[in-house]
Amino acid sequence: MNTTVKNGLQLIQQVERWSATCLTPATSFVTMDVTDLYTMIPQEGGVAAIKKLMEAFGLRQIDGVKKEIILALTRFVITNNYFYLDGSYYKQIRGGAMGSPLTLTIANAYMFFVERPISKWANRTCSLYYRYIDDLFIMSNVHADILKGLVKFWNRLDNNIVFSECIGHTAEYLDVKLENRGGKLVSKVYHKPSYEPYFLPFTSIHALHIKKNIPYVALVRAIRYSSSYNTFKREEAYICMSLLLNKYPIQFVLEQFERVLQKFQCAVPTQKNYSKIRRIFLNAAVNGEKKAEIDFEVNIFCHFSFLKGMQDFPTRFHQLWKDCFSDTAICNIKPIVGSKRLDNLQDYLVKKKPHNSCLQLNPSTRHATNNGPSIT
Structure with missing residues (x-):
């Protein structure tokens, strides 16, 4: 049985499926984190x-x-x-x-074997269990006091693994906040209190398609995660405020929101149609979006560091390629132009490689190497 999730969306899908038949007012959430796993x-x-x-x-x-x-x-x-x-x-x-x-x-791999007793217990008690690397999630109708005792027992399974737990009727897991409100499941996007409303600034030197994807992805996540229309509208307002604070033009933001509705072929969400629209977004995630297949025998990738003024570079590059190679043996090759980000402050400050002096052999070692037997 698969016990892992890749993101908050997969968790919401599994939680809603389990809650449809097993959720009660007494259902508890358990989130556990491994201390300093790596x-x-x-x-x-x-x-x-x-x-x-x-x-x-x-x-x-x-x-x-x-x-x-x-x-x-x-x-x-x-x-x-x-x-x-x-x-x-x-x-x-x-x-x-x-x-x-x-x-x-x-x-x-290590956590795969550590979690075996926990997943078996969840299966026996009809509880919901999933893991994302070192973050564990449980949704169970077992009494909270028993759950606390179980966590203490699981902490003795491996001397190298120490769980810190949180048990209650609410849970913050990955980027999702869940709540058992009297037997009704409530979900929304989770924002850490210590985080400022930050997105990539619109004035930064990045390709325009990257900036377009930021409001697009944020709104898609808001609809998928928000269990009610009012919750969605609050998240939508948070997205707009954060983008405006980071210098995104309001018209640019609204255009990307409109692109979301066109992509999923649905109307503007309202109090009446929100549940139906949200189901469209969730089903699209289940079915999976088809990615364009790349034939590496035909396509060639060309990556360039993106600089200010390069917005039209891909178009000019394709035209130049066509002018130069249309009548040659490689006319069937199709270039795909991509952009690389420039080095940021972290790249300059973090030292990932030893200094050159540390990579040089000292004289005695070099002499021993030169006089040693040759290998052929």
Whole structure:
């Protein structure tokens, strides 16, 4: 049974499906978070979790790479993480590097086995259970006092895993806020109190399509997450206020809102038709939006750093390509022009690579290397 969710939308879909038959005024939410998961997993324990997971699913290789090679590479990477602090480089001997794709994979594999007793309990008690990496979500009709005792028991399952929990009739999980209001499910977009109403400023040097997608995606999420029309209107007002504070022209915002309605082929939401319109948006997410297929034998990607004044660059590039190559052997190749973001302040301040002096062999090591046996 799949026990993971990728985003708040998937959680809402599962919660609404479960609530249709199981929600009562006594239903409680349980959210649990693993304390410092990425740095608490033992390195060999992470490698063992990858091995155990592959064996559980009968995988001897992935994309042509054998299991033994995958495990050897995993062990090499996870045991060779270094960081820089106050003029010195340190080797990480526990856990993995934050932000590393491998660390995320190891964390997911490790949690897959940690959560087994929890998911089995949820299945036996007809409770709802899902996990997003190190954030666990439970919706259950079991008494709250029993749930507190269970969390204490689950905290003893693995010495490396410590859960911090929140139990009650409301829950903030991912970007969703849920509430059991007397046996009625209420959902809306969750905004952390410490966050300011911030979006990418309209004056920033980014491609226009990126700025168009910001109000578009925000409104789609508002409709999907908001369980009532009034909740949706409050979220819509929050979106407009945040965009205006970040210098978005009101006409530009309204045009993107109109684009949402055209995309989903529905009328303007009102008190009467909101439930029907929201169901259209949720069903579209279930069915999935078809992405344009890319033939890599025909298409070639060209990425350029986006600078001010490059709005018309893709059109000019395609015309130049046509003028130069229309009568050549590569006339069937279709270029796809994309833009890369410029380096931001974090890119300049965060040191990801050692200084060149640290990468040079000292004289004694170089001498030993030169006099050593050659390998052919």
